[in-house]
Amino acid sequence: MDTTIKQSLKEIVGAENFTDSLIDLIAYSKDASEHRHRPDAAVWPVNTGQVSAIMKLASREKLPIVPRGAGTSLAGLAVPEQGGIILDLGRMDKIIDINIEDRLAVVQPGVVYADLDRALSPHGFFFPPDPASGSVCTLGGNVATNAGGIKGAKYGTTKDYVLALEVVLPDGRILHTGSKCMKSVSGYDLTRLFVGSEGTLGVVTEITFKINPKPPLVSTSMANFETLEDAGRAVSEIMYSGIIPSALEVIDQQTLIAINQNTDLNLPEVEALLVAETDGYTREETEFQMAKIVSIFKKNNATTTRQADSKEEAEALWTARKSAYGVLARINNNLIVEDLAVPMSKVPDMLRAISELSKKHNLRIPTVGHAGDGNLHPVICFDGTNADEVKRVEEASAELFEKVIELGGTLTGEHGIGLAKVPFMGLEHDEISMDIMRSIKRLFDPNNILNPRKMGLEE
Amino acid sequence: MEGKYEFEKKFRDQVLRCSSCGFCRAVCPVFGLTKRPALNARGKMLILKEVMDGNVDLNDELIETLFQCTNCTSCTAQCPSGVDPPEIIKQVRKDMVHTGSCHPAFEGMNQVLQEHTNIYAEDEPEDFERERNRKAEYVFFIGCVGAYREDEATMATLDLLDHLDVDYTMINEVCCSGVLEDVGFQINQDLAQKNVDLVLSTGAKTVITGCPYCARTFNNKVQYQTLKDKGVEIIHISQFLKDFDLGVKTDKVVTYHDPCDLGRHCGIYEEPRQIIRKIAPNFVELRHNRANALCCGAGGGVRGAYPKNSIDMARRRLEEVEEIGAEIVLTECNSCVHNLKNAKLRAQKFEIFTTTQFLNQLLEEAG
Numbered sequence: 038m039d040t041t042i043k044q045s046l047k048e049i050v051g052a053e054n055f056t057d058s059l060i061d062l063i064a065y066s067k068d069a070s071e072h073r074h075r076p077d078a079a080v081w082p083v084n085t086g087q088v089s090a091i092m093k094l095a096s097r098e099k100l101p102i103v104p105r106g107a108g109t110s111l112a113g114l115a116v117p118e119q120g121g122i123i124l125d126l127g128r129m130d131k132i133i134d135i136n137i138e139d140r141l142a143v144v145q146p147g148v149v150y151a152d153l154d155r156a157l158s159p160h161g162f163f164f165p166p167d168p169a170s171g172s173v174c175t176l177g178g179n180v181a182t183n184a185g186g187i188k189g190a191k192y193g194t195t196k197d198y199v200l201a202l203e204v205v206l207p208d209g210r211i212l213h214t215g216s217k218c219m220k221s222v223s224g225y226d227l228t229r230l231f232v233g234s235e236g237t238l239g240v241v242t243e244i245t246f247k248i249n250p251k252p253p254l255v256s257t258s259m260a261n262f263e264t265l266e267d268a269g270r271a272v273s274e275i276m277y278s279g280i281i282p283s284a285l286e287v288i289d290q291q292t293l294i295a296i297n298q299n300t301d302l303n304l305p306e307v308e309a310l311l312v313a314e315t316d317g318y319t320r321e322e323t324e325f326q327m328a329k330i331v332s333i334f335k336k337n338n339a340t341t342t343r344q345a346d347s348k349e350e351a352e353a354l355w356t357a358r359k360s361a362y363g364v365l366a367r368i369n370n371n372l373i374v375e376d377l378a379v380p381m382s383k384v385p386d387m388l389r390a391i392s393e394l395s396k397k398h399n400l401r402i403p404t405v406g407h408a409g410d411g412n413l414h415p416v417i418c419f420d421g422t423n424a425d426e427v428k429r430v431e432e433a434s435a436e437l438f439e440k441v442i443e444l445g446g447t448l449t450g451e452h453g454i455g456l457a458k459v460p461f462m463g464l465e466h467d468e469i470s471m472d473i474m475r476s477i478k479r480l481f482d483p484n485n486i487l488n489p490r491k492m493g494l495e496e
Numbered sequence: 497m498e499g500k501y502e503f504e505k506k507f508r509d510q511v512l513r514c515s516s517c518g519f520c521r522a523v524c525p526v527f528g529l530t531k532r533p534a535l536n537a538r539g540k541m542l543i544l545k546e547v548m549d550g551n552v553d554l555n556d557e558l559i560e561t562l563f564q565c566t567n568c569t570s571c572t573a574q575c576p577s578g579v580d581p582p583e584i585i586k587q588v589r590k591d592m593v594h595t596g597s598c599h600p601a602f603e604g605m606n607q608v609l610q611e612h613t614n615i616y617a618e619d620e621p622e623d624f625e626r627e628r629n630r631k632a633e634y635v636f637f638i639g640c641v642g643a644y645r646e647d648e649a650t651m652a653t654l655d656l657l658d659h660l661d662v663d664y665t666m667i668n669e670v671c672c673s674g675v676l677e678d679v680g681f682q683i684n685q686d687l688a689q690k691n692v693d694l695v696l697s698t699g700a701k702t703v704i705t706g707c708p709y710c711a712r713t714f715n716n717k718v719q720y721q722t723l724k725d726k727g728v729e730i731i732h733i734s735q736f737l738k739d740f741d742l743g744v745k746t747d748k749v750v751t752y753h754d755p756c757d758l759g760r761h762c763g764i765y766e767e768p769r770q771i772i773r774k775i776a777p778n779f780v781e782l783r784h785n786r787a788n789a790l791c792c793g794a795g796g797g798v799r800g801a802y803p804k805n806s807i808d809m810a811r812r813r814l815e816e817v818e819e820i821g822a823e824i825v826l827t828e829c830n831s832c833v834h835n836l837k838n839a840k841l842r843a844q845k846f847e848i849f850t851t852t853q854f855l856n857q858l859l860e861e862a863g
């Protein structure tokens with residue numbers, strides 16, 4: 038990259054907020070996926086004006102710009118595939134306003150999910166998506182990926198809470214979308230367009246979230262099923278029973294085996310284990326809902342069900358699900374966390390298909406997921422230095438996505454397309470929808486400078 | 497695969513096992529301050545992967561990150577993949593020193609301990625008005641920071657031991673030199689031997705250290721193995737004091753900062769709290785405590801090499817003290833006390849002590 042461009046960047050953000058040191062370029066070459074490419078430089082803007090000036094410069098010079106939060110993307114969204122400049126928003130990390138009267142929180146994009154949670158908690162409020170990466174991921178990243186989590190079935194995902202955005206467009210103009218009102222149908226819904234846009238349309242510099250009161254009480258239970266089909270039937274039946282659990286998670290046999298190998302939890306190595314949580318304001322309310330869920334578990338041949346009587350017991354029941362990533366991350370050197378979603382009734386079919394793919398390609402693919410909204414995370418564990426295994430991983434992934442689409446599912450429930458799923462976009466989206474998406478991209482970003490090569494937007 | 501560097505032989509699998517999830521961002525004190533991903537454990541592991549791939553050599557360009565780790569091990573405690581970055585980094589620093597890339601402050605530290613008996617290159621030891629090197633049941637080992645920088649705290653500890661009628665002696669101690677292993681060098685065999693010999697000559701069966709780092713060195717390093725072989729036990733002062741009831745109390749709001757060297761490194765969380773709860777009914781925990789405690793920023797040679805960041809890390813820790821409105825901050829490490837005190841702003845009205853110093857103060861006030 039030209040030294041005059043570097044000089045201009047330094048003038049915009051100050052020398053202390055610019056870097057082209059080798060150590061930074063390497064650190065920005067990767068996110069939590071397996072993709073890797075170095076940028077040419079990185080900047081830490083501290084206000085919207087600086088972001089705007091950077092975008093103007095980038096437009097003029099046709100420089101690729103990749104916005105970045107915590108870099109926890111699991112699909113290569115934050116990797117600067119074409120080099121260029123990393124725009125790290127981590128230093129724009131102020132909570133601007135918490136307005137309980139209007140049920141709003143206004144934040145800069147670099148605020149970490151958990152920090153907002155901590156600030157809302159004394160008011161009895163929360164921002165529900167609750168991604169498992171919440172201790173580190175940023176709210177800007179959550180908006181750009183439309184992050185979800187275990188509370189999806191009852192509380193939805195990030196998109197259900199974003200009311201308004203300030204966005205710097207690729208040409209440097211500053212766009213304000215939405216309003217601070219709970220309802221608004223005034224014009225096109227530009228806010229929603231940016232949610233989940235993976236940093237390809239604009240840089241989010243301020244977010245106004247709707248926040249929810251947090252029900253203080255929960256009931257938790259766990260059930261084991263000998264067959265995936267029984268577990269799947271239980272999930273569907275719960276979801277149309279009239280009760281909406283605040284969480285309903287599934288853990289498959291391979292994951293249970295891996296957990297047992299690494300912990301003293303001693304879980305039964307059945308085909309599926311379900312963990313359910315109900316929430317509410319009175320004990321009666323949470324227990325009433327849970328009783329119904331437990332009866333559905335039993336009706337569908339759950340071999341054992343356990344209900345937590347205390348907070349500690351509830352935590353113990355959650356340990357299995359929450360320890361899964363750590364346990365799976367230790368299985369081998371590399372892991373790809375997939376993120377497909379299928380209609381709820383298809384969860385057992387999908388789990389069965391994953392298990393068969395694992396056998397066919399001789400790969401370990403333990404799976405956990407948000408059964409309550411049909412979002413599954415098959416975790417492909419492999420050794421990246423073993424060329425044969427890498428090839429089998431690629432084959433299995435391709436077959437996996439074909440199956441997902443055949444079942445009426447979607448490539449990604451919450452992690453996004455990024456680089457990882459570009460080859461499969463055509464499976465899910467026909468030419469017309471790809472054409473419209475590309476037109477939108479061109480409208481906002483005619484020079485294709487914002488997070489290029491992502492989402493399959495390039496022909 | 498044969499690596500070019502020693503760290504590859506020992507830690508290749510661990511470096512590869514880092515899944516780049518970035519969870520260390522939440523806990524790394526250096527990252528928390530600088531918000532610079534190259535400085536947290538994930539950044540360091542990515543850099544080491546590139547070294548192992550042969551794309552980058554261990555050279556001066558990498559000093560800023562690889563020599564800027566306080567060795568607090570909070571990343572280790574959080575890592576879902578079971579990676580222990582500080583252990584890897586310590587080996588990498590040795591490799592770097594070997595290839596001629598070292599932070600000048602670390603080189604200086606090694607130099608000083610070749611020529612002097614303590615890290616401050618002080619030639620006049622504080623005498624603490626007590627006879628040394630006599631036969632006694634216990635040896636009290638002060639440590640460099642307690643001897644040369646926080647001597648008031650040390651004096652208070654000695655007064656307390658006297659008050660409790662403990663039969664102890666000090667020795668003509670020299671730096672345990674454990675820190676050299678963290679900054680790319682080796683323990684100084686001569687210094688270690690001198691400490692071992694002096695301890696043994698007192699006939700003591702227990703060494704009580706004022707410094708948790710010295711306790712770790714004595715307990716874990718082969719150069720001090722003779723002590724254990726001869727049945728000498730090494731404990732930290734907090735372990736020694738936990739069962740005493742001194743009958744003094746304070747109304748003040750007290751909190752406790754877990755030193756990394758005592759907490760995460762030795763798993764000692766309860767003993768200090770046991771002591772403090774007896775004297776302070778108004779005890780409040782800091783937001784990050786026990787295994788999650790936030791480092792004061794002094795360790796791993798960072799105070800010497802990156803003094804500004806070190807102090808600013810301590811400031812972040814002190815913000816947590818303000819958050820809970822504590823009036824007294826107690827800790828069990830002179831090095832933490834030293835850094836935290838240096839970082840304290842005039843507007844911050846709380847006071848910082850070692851637990852023993854505070855105990856002694858209460859005793860003196862009670863007459």
Ligand SMILES: Cc1cc2nc3c(=O)[nH]c(=O)nc-3n(C[C@H](O)[C@H](O)[C@H](O)COP(=O)(O)OP(=O)(O)OC[C@H]3O[C@@H](n4cnc5c(N)ncnc54)[C@H](O)[C@@H]3O)c2cc1C
Pocket residue numbers: 068069103104105106107108109110111114115126146167168169170173174175176177178179180181182183184185186187235236237239240241242362451452488516517518
């Ligand atoms: C162990 C683990 C568990 C996870 N669990 C979940 C989970 O439960 N649910 C879930 O949804 N995800 C999960 N994720 C994925 C990831 O944490 C989310 O996608 C998260 O929203 C990414 O946030 P980030 O700050 O890390 O963004 P990054 O990874 O830095 O960036 C992600 C994308 O957002 C864009 N972006 C970031 N900030 C901005 C901005 N201000 N303006 C415009 N674009 C921007 C980037 O360009 C990129 O395209 C998990 C990841 C890991 C490693």
